[in-house]
Structures are given as C-alpha cells and as structure tokens.
Amino acid sequence: MKSLFIWILLEMIMREGRKSSPIMTKEINGVIIQIENLRKVYRISSEKIYALNTIDLSVNRGEICCLLGTSGSGKSTLLNLMAGLEKPTRGTISIKGARIDLMSEKQLAEFRQKNFGFVFQSYNLLSALTALENVAMPLVFCGMDAKKRQKEAKKMLEQVGLKNRMNHRPTQMSGGQQQRVAIARAFVMHPPVIFADEPTGNLDSRTTIEVMEMMVNLVHKNRSTLVVVTHDLEIASYCDRIIHLRDGLIVNEELKHAIPAAYETANSMIIAGN
Amino acid sequence: MKKIDILRMALRNFGRRKARSFLTVLGVVVGTMSVVVMISIGQGLNESYKEQIESWGSLTQIQVNGTSTGTDTGAGGGGTQGNQLYMDDNSVAGLSQIPNVLGVMPVKNESVSLIKGKEIWTGNVMGIDLSKMELFGFKTTKGRLLESTDKDSFVMGYMTAFSFYDPKGNGEWINPTDDQGNPVPLPFDPTTTKLKMTFDTSYGYEMSVGKPKMSKVNCVGVLKMASDDFSYSILMDYNTVETLKKDYEKTQTSTDTNGSTTGSSSRQEKSKNKYDIFYVKVDDVNNVSTVQSAITDMGFSCWSAMDVLNQVKEQMKIIQFVLGGIGAIAFFVAAIGISNTMVMSIYERTREIGIMKVLGCHLKDIMSLFLTEAALIGLLGGLVGLGLSEGLSFLLNFLSSSGALGDMSIGSKLSVIPFWLIICGIVFPTFMGLVSGLYPAWRATRLSALDAIKNE
Numbered sequence: 082m083k084s085l086f087i088w089i090l091l092e093m094i095m096r097e098g099r100k101s102s103p104i105m106t107k108e109i110n111g112v113i114i115q116i117e118n119l120r121k122v123y124r125i126s127s128e129k130i131y132a133l134n135t136i137d138l139s140v141n142r143g144e145i146c147c148l149l150g151t152s153g154s155g156k157s158t159l160l161n162l163m164a165g166l167e168k169p170t171r172g173t174i175s176i177k178g179a180r181i182d183l184m185s186e187k188q189l190a191e192f193r194q195k196n197f198g199f200v201f202q203s204y205n206l207l208s209a210l211t212a213l214e215n216v217a218m219p220l221v222f223c224g225m226d227a228k229k230r231q232k233e234a235k236k237m238l239e240q241v242g243l244k245n246r247m248n249h250r251p252t253q254m255s256g257g258q259q260q261r262v263a264i265a266r267a268f269v270m271h272p273p274v275i276f277a278d279e280p281t282g283n284l285d286s287r288t289t290i291e292v293m294e295m296m297v298n299l300v301h302k303n304r305s306t307l308v309v310v311t312h313d314l315e316i317a318s319y320c321d322r323i324i325h326l327r328d329g330l331i332v333n334e335e336l337k338h339a340i341p342a343a344y345e346t347a348n349s350m351i352i353a354g355n
Numbered sequence: 356m357k358k359i360d361i362l363r364m365a366l367r368n369f370g371r372r373k374a375r376s377f378l379t380v381l382g383v384v385v386g387t388m389s390v391v392v393m394i395s396i397g398q399g400l401n402e403s404y405k406e407q408i409e410s411w412g413s414l415t416q417i418q419v420n421g422t423s424t425g426t427d428t429g430a431g432g433g434g435t436q437g438n439q440l441y442m443d444d445n446s447v448a449g450l451s452q453i454p455n456v457l458g459v460m461p462v463k464n465e466s467v468s469l470i471k472g473k474e475i476w477t478g479n480v481m482g483i484d485l486s487k488m489e490l491f492g493f494k495t496t497k498g499r500l501l502e503s504t505d506k507d508s509f510v511m512g513y514m515t516a517f518s519f520y521d522p523k524g525n526g527e528w529i530n531p532t533d534d535q536g537n538p539v540p541l542p543f544d545p546t547t548t549k550l551k552m553t554f555d556t557s558y559g560y561e562m563s564v565g566k567p568k569m570s571k572v573n574c575v576g577v578l579k580m581a582s583d584d585f586s587y588s589i590l591m592d593y594n595t596v597e598t599l600k601k602d603y604e605k606t607q608t609s610t611d612t613n614g615s616t617t618g619s620s621s622r623q624e625k626s627k628n629k630y631d632i633f634y635v636k637v638d639d640v641n642n643v644s645t646v647q648s649a650i651t652d653m654g655f656s657c658w659s660a661m662d663v664l665n666q667v668k669e670q671m672k673i674i675q676f677v678l679g680g681i682g683a684i685a686f687f688v689a690a691i692g693i694s695n696t697m698v699m700s701i702y703e704r705t706r707e708i709g710i711m712k713v714l715g716c717h718l719k720d721i722m723s724l725f726l727t728e729a730a731l732i733g734l735l736g737g738l739v740g741l742g743l744s745e746g747l748s749f750l751l752n753f754l755s756s757s758g759a760l761g762d763m764s765i766g767s768k769l770s771v772i773p774f775w776l777i778i779c780g781i782v783f784p785t786f787m788g789l790v791s792g793l794y795p796a797w798r799a800t801r802l803s804a805l806d807a808i809k810n811e
Contacts, residue, residue, distance in 0.1 A: 085797045088797065088801075164713075166713065166805040186718060187717065187719075190715050190716065190717050190718060191717065193713065193714070193715040194714070194715025194716075194717075195715070199713055199714070201808065205706070205709075205713075206710075207710060209367065209368075218711075219714045219715060221356060221364075222715050222716045222720065223356075224357050224360075226357070227359075266714070
C-alpha cells in the first residue's frame with residue numbers, strides 16, 4: 082500500500098517532467114527503425130548474461146525483415162526491445178524518429194497503440210471475446226465509437242478470410258484461424274510497424290504458408306514494415322532481408338530471396354557489427 | 356478509451372465469473388444489510404422514544420413546578436413581590452413576558468374523589484384557566500371542552516374514566532389500551548352519568564369518618580388518550596375549584612372538631628403560592644431550551660419533555676454508534692472480500708492485462724477498468740443489501756407490532772430507514788468498492804506486459 086501512494090506521488094511529479102523529454106529525433110532517409118550500440122544484460126543471481134551485445138541495425142520503411150536464429154540467440158529479446166516491451170541496458174532505439182528507449186510506460190502505451198501491431202506465436206487472443214471483438218480491441222483502446230470500430234473490424238476480418246467466423250470465440254477456431262484473427266487485430270489500426278514473434282510456430286506447414294502469404298500481402302498493401310522473429314528458414318524466405326543472430330550478436334545479413342545455401346555455413350561466418 | 360467501453364468491459368468481466376462475483380456481492384450485501392438494519396433499529400428506537408415522550412406532553416410545553424430559590428435570593432424578573440418569588444399571578448405575567456412564550460396556564464391541584472354509584476375515583480382536580488385550554492391543545496374524545504358559562508363542570512382525563520372502582524367489591528381493571536396501544540371504548544359515558552365530588556378523599560373507605568359534603572358536578576367531555584398529567588386528572592375552572600373547596604371547608608370546620616392546625620398552617624403558607632404548577636407553551640420546539648433556561652434564571656424550577664428527549668437522544672447516539680459499529684465490522688469484511696476477489700481476478704487475467712498493454716491500452720484505462728469493476732461490486736451489493744434491508748425492516752416492524760417479539764410497547768416501529776440512510780446505503784458501498792479496488796487496480800497497471808504475455 083505504501084508503495085502505491087509513493088507511486089501516485091511520483092506519477093504526479095513525473096507527469097510534468099515527461100512533457101518536455103527529448104525523445105523525438107528526425108527519421109533519416111526512409112529508415113524507420115534505427116538501433117545503435119544496443120545491449121541487454123540479464124542478471125541471474127551474480128552472473129551477467131549478455132542477451133544482446135552491441136547491436137547496430139536499421140530497418141527501412143516497407144521492408145520485411147527477419148530476425149533468424151536458434152533459441153537463446155537473442156532474437157526475441159531484440160524484438161521485445163524494439164517494441165518497447167523491455168528496456169535496453171545500453172544503446173538507443175529510434176522508431177519513426179522517436180526514442181522509445183526513453184519513453185515512460187504511459188508514452189509507450191500511446192506509441193504502441195498508434196504505431197505497432199503484434200502477432201505472437203501463441204496468438205494471444207482474449208478468450209472471452211469473439212473474433213470480431215478481439216479485432217476491435219485496439220480500436221476500443223484508442224476511443225473509437227462502437228459502430229465505426231465494428232465496421233473496421235469486419236472489414237479486416239473479411240480481408241483475412243474469416244467473414245463467417247466473426248462471432249466465434251478463439252476456442253471455437255483452429256490455430257490457423259486464430260492466428261488470422263490475431264493478424265487482423267495487428268493490422269486493424271494500419272500501424273506502420275508490425276512485430277511478429279514466431280507467428281507460425283504453432284501451425285502446420287500448409288497453414289504456415291497461408292498465414293505468411295497473408296501477412297506479406299497485408300504488409301505490402303498497408304505499406305507497413307514487418308519484423309519477423311523466427312528460427313524457420315522457410316519463413317525467412319518470405320522476407321526482404323534476413324538478419325542472423327547468434328549469442329546476442331548479428332552474425333550475417335542477407336538480402337531479398339537470397340535463401341542461404343546452408344544455414345550452418347551462414348552461422349559459422351562470424352561477422353560482427355554490420 | 357471511452358467511459359462506456361470501460362463500463363461495458365467491466366460488466367462483462369463481472370459476469371464472466373458468476374459464482375465468484377455472486378459471493379463477493381453477497382459479502383457486500385450482508386455488510387450493507389447489517390449496517391442499514393442496525394442503524395434503522397437505532398432510528399426506530401429513537402423515534403419510538405420520541406413518540407412516547409411526546410405522549411407525556413407536548414414537546415413545546417414546559418412545566419414550572421415551583422420556585423427553586425429560597426426567600427433570601429434576589430432572583431429578579433417579573434412576577435416577584437419585592438425580591439420574593441411565588442407561584443402567583445405576578446409570576447404568570449412575568450413568564451408570559453419571556454420571548455417565544457405563547458401563553459402560561461396556571462394550575463391549582465386539589466385532591467378529590469368522584470363518586471359514580473358504588474364506584475369511586477380518587478385523584479387530582481386541576482383548577483385551570485379556561486381561556487388557555489385551546490392554546491394548550493386539549494382535545495376531547497367525547498363531549499366538549501369547558502366553556503366559561505359552564506357551572507360546576509369539568510372535563511375528565513382519558514385515564515380517569517378507567518380508574519373508577521368499588522373499594523368494597525372486587526373491581527375489574529379495564530386496560531385503557533389494546534395490545535397495539537390504541538385506545539379502547541370508554542367503559543361508561545361520563546357526560547351522561549350522574550357524578551358527585553367531594554374533597555374528602557377517604558370517602559367510601561373504611562377509615563372514612565362521617566358524611567362529607569358532596570358537590571353535584573357535571574362532566575362535559577373526556578380528553579383524548581395521552582399519558583400526561585391531565586389524562587389522569589379532571590380539569591375544572593380555577594374559580595370553581597376554589598368555590599367548591601371553600602364550601603367543603605366550611606362544612607368541615609363545623610362538623611370536624613379535629614380541624615387540624617397543620618392543615619391551616621400549610622394553607623397559610625400556600626396562600627402566597629396561589630398555584631401549584633404553571634404550564635408554559637412555547638412557539639417552537641427549537642426554542643424550548645432557551646425559554647427553559649430563561650425560566651430557570653428567573654428562579655423557577657421547571658421540567659419539559661425535551662429534557663428527557665435530549666437525554667434519550669444522547670443515549671441513543673451511543674446505542675446507534677454501537678449498533679453501527681457492529682454493522683461496520685461486517686462491512687469491513689466485505690471490503691476485504693472485494694479486494695481479495697479483485698486480486699484473484701488479476702492473477703487470473705494477468706495474460707489478458709498483458710495483451711491489453713501490448714495492444715496499447717493506457718495504464719489509466721486499465722486502472723479505471725478494475726476500479727469500475729470493484730465499484731460495480733460495491734454498488735450492486737449496496738442496492739441488493741438495501742432492498743433486503745427494507746424487507747427485513749418491514750418484517751421486523753410487522754413482527755414487533757403483532758407482538759411476536761414479545762411486548763414491544765415502546766412505539767409503533769422497531770426499524771426505521773430514513774432517506775439519508777438509503778443514500779448512504781448506495782453511495783457508501785460503492786465508495787468502499789472503489790477503495791478496495793485501488794490496490795488491485797494499481798497492481799494491474801504494474802504488471803509487466805512482457806511477463807504477462809509469456810504467462811501461458
């Protein structure tokens with residue numbers, strides 16, 4: 082309880098300070114995500130674990146970028162940092178010219194609402210709500226009125242081919258259908274950046290293709306930027322650029338449709354930095 | 356997020372866990388009921404005491420019983436002869452001067468017996484100023500009030516009519532009220548019955564000596580039921596009493612050789628105190644205390660039903676406080692219940708909250724959402740609790756009036772729910788819900804979005 086009051090007090094003091102914090106910088110040359118010298122260190126008891134170590138990366142507007150790596154490579158951590166779900170230990174992250182590493186929880190919430198869409202491996206739909214309500218959720222948060230958001234959500238569900246599944250709850254749908262609902266939810270606000278964390282991890286190969294093609298189409302249609310985290314080379318093949326991560330370092334970058342001959346060889350080439 | 360959406364979402368969440376919501380609301384219902392019913396009983400007691408005290412005499416009436424000061428005090432003010440204060444016409448005039456006093460009725464008490472055939476009533480005849488009868492609000496249940504043209508007439512108090520009995524026989528006692536405290540029909544009609552009156556109160560009993568002087572008197576009416584002094588007396592014009600008394604005494608001194616010296620000396624002392632009691636009528640209940648203190652300052656001792664009422668009110672405050680305190684404990688437990696439910700709910704919905712945060716829901720909205728839910732529990736509990744309290748109150752009143760709870764002769768209603776209690780019964784539980792929800796809501800905003808969505 083004590084901490085509650087302290088929090089309320091701090092919140093009131095901080096409110097004034099935040100208004101003038103220097104988080105906006107200029108977006109340069111179509112680079113929507115700019116990461117410099119990024120490091121994330123986790124402390125497990127007395128041991129330091131470098132989840133990410135000195136990452137420099139820029140993602141262009143409209144690009145479909147893949148973060149490829151095995152588990153523990155730091156790819157998910159990188160995505161979480163970009164999405165502002167975690168704070169970096171060191172370094173800067175600018176998205177659309179805004180320093181999200183400097184933002185408060187409140188500012189992040191607002192920024193995420195307007196600029197980010199999320200697709201997760203485990204769909205993360207609200208089980209109590211219908212597909213339509215799930216898709217309309219981000220619109221509820223930004224204060225759109227009921228009729229308008231209903232219309233928007235319907236339109237979005239039609240685009241992902243779930244026109245006749247609108248009033249089904251997540252538990253009444255297959256994994257592929259659930260993920261398509263999640264995709265509809267991610268795109269409903271037409272955000273400039275979409276983050277997808279292992280979007281097909283729970284899906285069979287046929288559905289994986291369906292889902293990936295749908296995402297890529299929607300990204301192109303909306304002129305969004307997509308950052309996909311995966312360990313699957315097939316997924317990576319849909320991307321314009323593939324960034325290989327290993328032990329918290331970027332080890333290789335590949336350009337569009339240049340499917341690596343062998344994943345192993347790619348990983349063995351240790352080129353730090355760019 | 357729009358307010359309507361927050362409310363809609365809170366309602367949906369409320370309905371999602373029906374059993375748990377129901378149980379939490381039940382806690383609030385019990386809490387609200389215990390507070391409301393306890394306070395309503397306090398209120399009911401309060402009002403029935405007030406009713407009872409009012410039946411002893413109007414609350415705007417002050418009874419002056421005599422002078423409180425000795426002869427040596429120089430209590431000033433009107434109605435004094437020199438520095439001396441007596442119960443006389445000067446005092447009446449003086450008391451009438453006090454602001455907010457509507458009128459003063461002097462009363463002279465004499466002990467008399469009324470004889471109705473074999474049955475006798477012994478009690479007080481109050482010699483009053485007839486012109487004040489209306490001001491003091493006397494009402495008859497039978498017949499009429501006294502008029503100045505009446506000769507040797509009186510008005511009978513309600514209780515007096517039930518108090519005649521045959522001292523030599525086994526008179527049967529008639530209860531002047533029924534079980535509900537309502538008046539019953541008079542046992543006889545005094546206005547048409549032949550009655551005799553004597554100042555010899557031993558008449559008809561074994562120790563009675565000789566035949567006392569009987570006066571033929573005529574009853575013109577019976578007062579409405581009350582439990583004040585008038586109800587147990589008979590009322591007569593002051594001058595009529597004096598005349599009848601003189602007539603009686605004349606015959607007494609001639610027949611009774613034992614005319615006691617003490618009697619005459621007490622009469623001499625009394626001579627300066629022409630009256631026994633003054634009744635002072637005040638224009639408003641709120642002025643009674645000031646008038647009363649003015650009367651006391653003049654050197655009279657006085658009493659009013661307000662004195663008792665104020666004392667009772669003080670005591671009732673304590674009783675209400677205790678009753679309310681018992682209820683408040685139940686209420687407090689209910690508040691803990693709400694808090695617990697909300698904390699549990701947050702554990703269950705960690706993932707959901709995480710998703711909401713990731714989708715860009717503002718912290719303020721998450722906070723509002725949980726606070727609204729908690730307030731809703733409070734509001735619903737308050738409403739249902741209030742409804743049930745009204746029912747319980749009705750039941751209690753029904754049982755107490757039907758005598759099922761033993762003899763509750765203190766008043767008409769055992770439980771009274773005033774309007775302010777209804778408002779409190781709604782506002783307070785809602786507010787309590789809000790306060791109980793504060794901590795859980797704060798916890799919800801503190802949840803890490805990342806940890807929340809990882810939680811599967």
